[in-house]
Amino acid sequence: MEILSLQNARVKSWVQLQEKKHREKQSKYLVEGIHLVQEALLAGADVEVVAYDRDQGIPAELRNLPDLGRKVEWIGVTEAIIAKISDASTPQPVLGIVRKEQGPWDKLLQNAGRPVIVLDGVQDPGNVGTIIRSADASGAAGVVLGKGCADLYNPKTVRSTMGSLFHLPVIEGDLEELLPQAKERGARLVTTSLEGKAAAFHYDYTGSCWIVIGSEGRGVSPEVTAMVNDAVIIPMPGRAESLNAAMAATILLFEALRQREYSQRSQGGL
Known part of the structure; x- marks a missing residue:
């Protein structure tokens, strides 16, 4: 799947995750970069979406991760969308949307x-x-x-x-x-x-x-x-x-x- 428009409703909801009130409302948060996305996936965190730069493709480090029983949606997006969602001054080519979890x-x-x-x-x-x-x-x-x-x-x-x-x-x-x-x-x-x-x-x-x-x-x-x-x-x-x-x-x-x-x-x- 691909998303190419900055006006897409899902993109707008991901951008909102830069703010605490929207993280609390959606009960989700952002992880940015290959390392953090990889750690989230390997740990079995509740990753909803991995969005990656469609021009660069899915990073090699993430392509062959084991299936840990979580249904993750992989979506190719434009560099402009990545930049819009990212909080970092130098955006990474991949980011994840993760559902919050807190054990007892x-x-x-x-x-x-x-x-x-x-x-x-x-x-x-x-x-x-x-x-x-x-x-x-x-x-x-x-x-x-x-x-x-x-x-x-x-x-x-x-x-x-x-x-x-x-x-x-x-x-x-x-x-x-x-x-x-x-x-x-x-x-x-x-x-x-x-x-x-x-x-x-x-x-x-x-x-x-x-x-x-x-x-x-x-x-x-x-x-x-x-x-x-x-x-x-x-x-x-x-x-x-x-x-x-x-x-x-x-x-x-x-x-x-x-x-x-x-x-x-x-x-x-x-």
Whole structure:
């Protein structure tokens, strides 16, 4: 199938997905570029449409992907349509329209030996996407986005995840409802603070540990702070005053990985 007109109704609906209100109304979002479309398809995400530049054809990387039981519609479109739909300054020759899916949040508690990263008001899409990518890379159980965070399905957020969005549970919800339930089921909440009593590298992140990262400007909200069990400080012997949210989260996630997987090996001299 091909669509050649910018005035086509489907094209207009895809263009609307650049805005959050339309992503919510349609319950869909955009993924742009060969890598992200490939990751979505391989992960079995609910991809409705793959639109590709008809002059270039379906990218070779996407032609022979296995059938994962999803009925995907492949549509050739013009370069002008791709440019109109895309949020990127340099549009890619392929993009996907994906239906939103969110599993039950308690799936995060099924991997009690791995940390959950909780974002409280992290507003920068690049930081949110990078944290999801770090959570994926470090083997975290999942990510929770509270109110006030950048939209998970913002094209900039999606691009920053580099496909990790499709690799682990990412849940949006009200932290004042979710965190007490997590604590009731044995989760410990830890955050970073300049008043932290322990250095980040001396804290025990094993077991059911939920790492809370606050907004770039004001940190963790008072409401969430009241629920936190422990606060740690990231040592900074240099002259930098602070780290951004993504850097702080990544440091704690990989310290948790070190404790889970590498501390005994290092003690044994391996």
